[in-house]
Amino acid sequence: DAMVIQNPRYQVTQFGKPVTLSCSQTLNHNVMYWYQQKSSQAPKLLFHYYDKDFNNEADTPDNFQSRRPNTSFCFLDIRSPGLGDAAMYLCATSEADGLRPQHFGDGTRLSIL
C-alpha cells in the first residue's frame, strides 16, 4: 500500500546532540510537511516542501532544518535539541491541491535526556 513511513518510531537523544528524523513516501506527492505535536496540543507546522521549494514557518526555531534530496524522502534535522523539543514529530504529504487531504505517517516520538 502507498504510504508515508517515518523512522524511527521512537528516538532518544541527549541534550544538545544533533538528531535526524526520516520520512519517506510512496505516494509520489509534491508536497511534504513536518509538524511538531507536543503532548495534548495541536500539531504545529514547522515547514513544508513544494517539490524542491522549501517553505519555513515564521516561528519555526532556527534549530530546526530540513532536507528533501528527492521526491520520496524528507529529513528533519534538529541541530542542538533542547528539553523543549521533546515531542511527536509528524510527517505528512499531499498533492499540490488545497482540497487534497494530507497523508500522515505514524510519527516519531522524540525524547531528550
Added chain:
Amino acid sequence: AQTVTQSQPEMSVQEAETVTLSCTYDTSESDYYLFWYKQPPSRQMILVIRQEAYKQQNATENRFSVNFQKAAKSFSLKISDSQLGDAAMYFCAYSYEGYALNFGKGTSLLVTP
C-alpha cells in the same frame, strides 16, 4: 493569523448515538478549506471530512457530516450511529492556501458501549 478553536476538550457518546463536535475559526479570507482529522491512540492521523468555503452545501461522508456556517465561522462535525472505532482525538483544521494546516487543540471522543 488564522486561529481554530475547539471548545470541547473531551466528549463522550454511547454506541449508536449521535455526537456533535464544535469548531470555530477566525479568518479574513473568503475562500479557504476546512477539515476534520481523526487521530486514534498511537495511530496515524487520517482525514475524516473536508469542506471548501465557497461551497454552501454541507459535506457528508457516510456517518460523518458537517454543519458549515460561514457567516458564524463555525464548522461542527456530527457523527451518527457512533461506533467504538470512532474513539479518537478529533482535530478541526483550517487551510487558506491549501498547504499549511492550522489545527485546533482537539477534542478527545470517548465511545461507551
